[in-house]
Amino acid sequence: MAIAEGPHDVAAYAAVDRLRLPAALPVSAFGVRIVCATGGDGGITVIPHVAELGRDLGFRVIALIDHDKPHHQSGTELKAVVNARDVVIRLPEKVAIEKAVLYGVPMDTVRAATAAVTDLLGISDPADGKADDTALNAVVSALHSSSFHEQLVDAAIDRRYTALRRGSDLAADFRELAYSLYAQPDDDAARRVYAAAFGQWPAVHAVVGTVVALSTPARSK
Numbered sequence: 001m002a003i004a005e006g007p008h009d010v011a012a013y014a015a016v017d018r019l020r021l022p023a024a025l026p027v028s029a030f031g032v033r034i035v036c037a038t039g040g041d042g043g044i045t046v047i048p049h050v051a052e053l054g055r056d057l058g059f060r061v062i063a064l065i066d067h068d069k070p071h072h073q074s075g076t077e078l079k080a081v082v083n084a085r086d087v088v089i090r091l092p093e094k095v096a097i098e099k100a101v102l103y104g105v106p107m108d109t110v111r112a113a114t115a116a117v118t119d120l121l122g123i124s125d126p127a128d129g130k131a132d133d134t135a136l137n138a139v140v141s142a143l144h145s146s147s148f149h150e151q152l153v154d155a156a157i158d159r160r161y162t163a164l165r166r167g168s169d170l171a172a173d174f175r176e177l178a179y180s181l182y183a184q185p186d187d188d189a190a191r192r193v194y195a196a197a198f199g200q201w202p203a204v205h206a207v208v209g210t211v212v213a214l215s216t217p218a219r220s221k
Contacts, residue, residue, distance in 0.1 A: 001054050002027070002034045002062040003085075005043030009066060010036045011150035012097040018153075032062070044077050048084035061085045067093045098143040105156060107132045113156030114139050117148055 004010045037046040054061045063085040118125045126138035184190040
């Protein structure tokens with residue numbers, strides 16, 4: 001199990017995990033579940049308690065610590081996490097999670113998704129009227145301060161990659177249809193394949209008739 005400091009971190013890690021597909025397997029394929037440590041001071045003080053519970057239950061425990069407020073993470077807190085886990089992963093300073101969420105996403109997609117989400121949340125759009133580089137930094141800062149990681153993922157990343165997968169599947173389907181049409185012996189057969197592919201047949205509906213109970217005749221003695 002991997003323990004993150006808060007629910008927004010879990011959403012961000014999950015988004016980055018989905019970004020790896022299909023080039024790499026998700027962490028769940030390796031038996032890893034990302035969970036949230038809530039309560040306490042930002043979650044870091046709770047991680048050791050959750051980690052100890054996980055290890056008592058027989059799990060290999062990974063602690064995921066951000067580095068957005070290094071001056072708030074005392075040596076005592078970090079030592080407690082190190083002592084309670086099997087592995088500690090500490091991110092680079094400041095906004096590493098937010099940058100990872102947006103990594104590789106086209107700027108027009110970032111702009112459209114940010115506009116939609118901020119309008120829904122009733123907050124100002126940080127990218128509005130800014131050049132791409134400035135807009136990206138503004139979105140990163142807004143993500144960090146307003147914590148709409150999950151909404152942005154739903155609005156941008158999931159839509160983008162679902163559309164890519166859907167487009168890929170459609171292209172494959174049309175190629176298979178073209179091969180099938182080409183392989184038909186005559187035009188009539190090709191038209192039948194075309195009609196079957198695009199539903200140009202009269203509708204046929206299953207009809208459920210009366211259920212008749214059948215009994216086995218008793219054998220005569």
